Amino acid sequence: MKISAVRGVKDILPEEVWKWQFIESASRRIMENFGFSEIRIPVFEYTELFARSIGQGTDIVEKEMYTFQDSKGESLSLRPEGTAGVVRACIDHHRLQPDSVSKLYYTGPMFRHERPQKGRYRQFYQIGAEVFGTDNPWVDAEILSMLHLLFEQLGISGTVLQINSLGCTECRPVYRKALQKFLRNEQASLCTDCRRRTAGNPLRVLDCKRPDCKEATQSAPSVLASLCRDCMAHFEMVKGTLDLMGVPYEVNERLVRGLDYYTRTTFEILTDQLGSQNAVAAGGRYDGLVEQLGGRPTPAIGFALGMERLAALLPEETNHSRAKPLYLAPLGDAAMERMPLLLHQLRARGIPVDTDYLGKSLKSQMRQADRIGAAYVGILGEDELNDGVILLRNMETKAQTKVPLEGFVDQIAETLAGEGA
Numbered sequence: 088m089k090i091s092a093v094r095g096v097k098d099i100l101p102e103e104v105w106k107w108q109f110i111e112s113a114s115r116r117i118m119e120n121f122g123f124s125e126i127r128i129p130v131f132e133y134t135e136l137f138a139r140s141i142g143q144g145t146d147i148v149e150k151e152m153y154t155f156q157d158s159k160g161e162s163l164s165l166r167p168e169g170t171a172g173v174v175r176a177c178i179d180h181h182r183l184q185p186d187s188v189s190k191l192y193y194t195g196p197m198f199r200h201e202r203p204q205k206g207r208y209r210q211f212y213q214i215g216a217e218v219f220g221t222d223n224p225w226v227d228a229e230i231l232s233m234l235h236l237l238f239e240q241l242g243i244s245g246t247v248l249q250i251n252s253l254g255c256t257e258c259r260p261v262y263r264k265a266l267q268k269f270l271r272n273e274q275a276s277l278c279t280d281c282r283r284r285t286a287g288n289p290l291r292v293l294d295c296k297r298p299d300c301k302e303a304t305q306s307a308p309s310v311l312a313s314l315c316r317d318c319m320a321h322f323e324m325v326k327g328t329l330d331l332m333g334v335p336y337e338v339n340e341r342l343v344r345g346l347d348y349y350t351r352t353t354f355e356i357l358t359d360q361l362g363s364q365n366a367v368a369a370g371g372r373y374d375g376l377v378e379q380l381g382g383r384p385t386p387a388i389g390f391a392l393g394m395e396r397l398a399a400l401l402p403e404e405t406n407h408s409r410a411k412p413l414y415l416a417p418l419g420d421a422a423m424e425r426m427p428l429l430l431h432q433l434r435a436r437g438i439p440v441d442t443d444y445l446g447k448s449l450k451s452q453m454r455q456a457d458r459i460g461a462a463y464v465g466i467l468g469e470d471e472l473n474d475g476v477i478l479l480r481n482m483e484t485k486a487q488t489k490v491p492l493e494g495f496v497d498q499i500a501e502t503l504a505g506e507g508a
């Protein structure tokens with residue numbers, strides 16, 4: 088019986104994989120230019136790590152994690168995001184020293200048991216970055232300018248950066264109270280989830296997609312009006328620096344995010360091209376999380392972008408060409424016997440080359456050479472073997488030359504180098 092892939096999980100096939108590689112290599116280049124180093128963290132962690140960082144009352148922890156018990160009865164979960172694991176790793180390895188800044192990035196699959204739809208998967212790939220050790224608002228702006236440059240270099244247009252500030256441990260409780268007071272008067276218009284959230288997680292009500300809840304919270308108090316002086320000054324500085332750098336943004340005072348660890352600056356980059364799954368990248372500051380997870384108090388900020396969503400926005404005309412290969416077409420057993428050594432020598436010189444392993448006709452081998460975009464085909468039949476040559480065909484000009492079998496590797500290396508391949 089045929090077994091198909093799990094619902095909400097996607098194969099990335101060779102025709103599409105260039106998009107992932109293209110996004111990854113552009114991101115790595117930019118992040119390394121900005122002083123980030125890569126960290127690779129485990130795909131699963133103790134469930135408690137996610138519960139304590141993302142928050143018990145969040146959708147992710149309440150209903151979206153893939154959680155299982157190992158044979159010792161420990162509760163483990165597949166990572167739904169990367170921030171918690173990076174913080175845990177930094178604490179474990181004593182990497183967060185006072186008076187020092189660490190910039191780390193990561194890429195890899197994340198897992199959330201969400202209802203699958205266009206742009207929303209149960210296994211999806213993120214590229215994320217985190218900066219530890221400073222609450223300087225310039226760094227908030229720097230992270231956003233890095234994303235802005237990345238999108239520009241990927242040729243992605245039509246996105247909007249929205250920013251907000253969620254305040255700190257001083258002013259957030261004041262806002263929370265004001266919002267709860269407002270929501271208690273609106274209970275009749277709110278959905279069951281939002282009625283429940285009013286007591287435990289009132290900010291999330293502002294993020295509910297149901298039209299009734301949206302309408303009921305239209306005149307809810309703004310988080311920005313409750314910011315303390317320090318948080319207000321911080322937010323002004325972030326905006327001023329973005330203005331200075333020419334990074335466009337909108338302020339959205341209802342932007343609250345679905346994870347509990349955020350403080351001060353939060354942001355999302357949105358597109359109108361992906362239906363309801365409109366966030367391509369998101370993140371914010373989380374100045375209390377390191378301490379909450381047992382590290383020394385360390386302010387931090389970061390983001391993650393969704394690779395599937397970004398890949399869907401990549402312009403089709405993106406230039407992702409790689410070096411055109413050489414194709415060797417052996418005809419007959421004697422010619423095929425020459426292939427292993429010849430291919431090995433060519434590959435050892437760094438020349439991309441492929442061949443036919445199935446004893447096919449010249450016609451079908453030429454078709455295969457076309458399919459892989461070969462620049463040259465080297466034909467080795469009985470006549471060529473007798474004459475000690477390979478017939479080299481330029482697939483663009485159709486010109487054919489005989490190259491001595493002896494010096495073939497050197498000559499083809501020279502020809503390709505001359506063409507700048």
Ligand code: HAM
Pocket residue numbers: 167168169170199201206207208209210211212213215216217345366367368369370371372388389390391392393394395396
């Ligand atoms: P997040 O908003 O949960 O934040 O996810 C970031 C991005 O991952 C989203 O904007 C979206 O592009 C993508 N994404 C999320 N869920 C899915 C899904 N089911 N299918 C496809 N793509 C998805 C975080 O994960 C935070 N850790 C970001 C962060 C880093 N904050 C501070 N540092």
